[in-house]
Amino acid sequence: MEAPAPATVLPRSKHPIASRQFSTGARKVLRRLRQSGRNACLVGGGVRDLMLGRRPKDYDVVTDARPEEVRRLFRNSRIIGRRFRLVHVLFSDEVVEVSTFRGAPDPEHQRRSPGELLVTSDNTYGTPRQDAFRRDFTVNALLYRASDQAVVDYVEGLEDLDRGLIRVIGEPNLRYREDPVRMLRACEFAARLGFDLEDRTLSAAFEHRREIAKASPHRLIEELLQLLSSGRGAAAFDWMGRSGLLPVVLPEVDEVSGQSSGTNSFSNLAGLLDERVRTGPEVPTAVLLSSLLLPRVVVGRDRLEAGGARVHRRRLQQLVDDVVADFGGRFALSAARRAGMKKALETFQRLCEGPRSSRTVQSLVRREAFGPALELFTLLSAATGSGAEALESWRRHAEAAPPAKPATAGRPRRRRRRRRPRRRHL
Numbered sequence: 320m321e322a323p324a325p326a327t328v329l330p331r332s333k334h335p336i337a338s339r340q341f342s343t344g345a346r347k348v349l350r351r352l353r354q355s356g357r358n359a360c361l362v363g364g365g366v367r368d369l370m371l372g373r374r375p376k377d378y379d380v381v382t383d384a385r386p387e388e389v390r391r392l393f394r395n396s397r398i399i400g401r402r403f404r405l406v407h408v409l410f411s412d413e414v415v416e417v418s419t420f421r422g423a424p425d426p427e428h429q430r431r432s433p434g435e436l437l438v439t440s441d442n443t444y445g446t447p448r449q450d451a452f453r454r455d456f457t458v459n460a461l462l463y464r465a466s467d468q469a470v471v472d473y474v475e476g477l478e479d480l481d482r483g484l485i486r487v488i489g490e491p492n493l494r495y496r497e498d499p500v501r502m503l504r505a506c507e508f509a510a511r512l513g514f515d516l517e518d519r520t521l522s523a524a525f526e527h528r529r530e531i532a533k534a535s536p537h538r539l540i541e542e543l544l545q546l547l548s549s550g551r552g553a554a555a556f557d558w559m560g561r562s563g564l565l566p567v568v569l570p571e572v573d574e575v576s577g578q579s580s581g582t583n584s585f586s587n588l589a590g591l592l593d594e595r596v597r598t599g600p601e602v603p604t605a606v607l608l609s610s611l612l613l614p615r616v617v618v619g620r621d622r623l624e625a626g627g628a629r630v631h632r633r634r635l636q637q638l639v640d641d642v643v644a645d646f647g648g649r650f651a652l653s654a655a656r657r658a659g660m661k662k663a664l665e666t667f668q669r670l671c672e673g674p675r676s677s678r679t680v681q682s683l684v685r686r687e688a689f690g691p692a693l694e695l696f697t698l699l700s701a702a703t704g705s706g707a708e709a710l711e712s713w714r715r716h717a718e719a720a721p722p723a724k725p726a727t728a729g730r731p732r733r734r735r736r737r738r739r740p741r742r743r744h745l
């Protein structure tokens with residue numbers, strides 16, 4: 320067997336990462352693990368982003384301590400996942416995810432289900448090198464070793480960072496079959512970092528695009544939400560188009576994506592949402608998700624109204640219900656998420672109606688879903704170049720109205736901690 324290639328080790332003086340850049344939580348976790356004599360490294364997006372001079376979204380730590388030990392070391396922690404046990408260490412404003420170095424996949428699993436590569440259960444522990452090879456992309460497998468502050472690269476991730484390439488570690492055909500969500504993640508990272516997809520990473524995704532149907536809908540929707548809230552959704556949809564994933568994962572976006580050269584059409588929606596995400600306050604989940612369904616709702620309404628007769632409101636509501644039910648079913652959305660989308664889209668429909676009494680206006684403006692609906696109206700108006708006057712008038716009504724009661728009124732406010740999606744990985 321060929322000897323494994325040696326790791327590239329950049330000593331502290333040869334890379335730009337300084338531990339003072341880490342979040343307080345990440346620093347604490349690394350320190351305590353080290354104090355207990357453990358190997359502790361920062362890994363994943365934290366190292367990647369700091370190497371690129373970007374601000375990490377969250378911090379992932381990997382260690383040789385087992386989950387139970389990590390749990391004991393941090394009072395503010397909990398073990399998550401049954402098949403893949405990880406520890407979430409909870410701080411007031413962040414969650415640091417701590418995993419134990421993973422080893423090669425369990426051969427017993429392969430023996431039991433020959434030909435089936437989808438990894439569904441595995442908790443074998445291993446070395447830092449084995450762990451790096453189980454990660455998804457080369458740029459996501461860099462380690463920052465707390466003991467000597469060196470950056471360690473087993474998978475030629477540093478070269479790909481320089482070249483601006485997202486490359487699957489190992490054989491993409493195999494790695495996508497093990498976990499089809501990686502195909503979506505490839506598009507997301509290429510978009511977020513402004514990188515290219517390496518040729519085989521792209522062509523294998525095309526080949527295996529239909530296998531994305533085997534992925535857990537919960538993980539898919541979490542990745543889609545990450546992608547939408549990154550402010551680089553349009554670029555991600557572009558990569559999804561090129562890899563053939565778009566029609567499989569989001570037919571509603573694919574339907575409108577090539578519709579025009581990019582001015583005044585639905586194909587602008589993703590770009591406009593990106594702009595909104597990048598420049599404004601946090602966009603509610605209901606708006607992120609409903610924006611994907613706006614074209615279907617608007618086209619559906621136009622069809623209903625094509626005959627010229629006034630369409631009953633109940634029929635329009637049914638349209639929203641159907642569109643949300645289809646999307647919600649495909650992604651196994653919670654009842655709360657479906658309800659949020661329905662209310663936003665229904666209220667949006669109401670904003671699109673013609674003149675109405677001031678009582679109706681007041682009651683619409685006071686709805687909890689008015690804010691999300693107005694966001695959708697704003698997006699649509701910018702995309703289609705119409706409705707500017709109506710938008711102005713709704714904004715004026717909103718400013719004049721007393722603020723809507725928040726849904727949590729009366730209940731004590733809980734401090735909000737950043738939520739990290741649960742995921743199965745490696």
Ligand code: ATP
Nearest residue numbers: 363364365376377379453454455459460498744745
């Ligand atoms: P960010 O947090 O900025 O979105 P990230 O790269 O840190 O990006 P996470 O989802 O936080 O992504 O995952 C942390 C790390 O776990 C990844 O960098 C990667 O090394 C590994 N990982 C996550 N998902 C998978 C997967 N499906 N297959 C293999 N490795 C994965």
Ligand code: MG
Nearest residue numbers: 363364377379
């Ligand atoms: Mg991360």
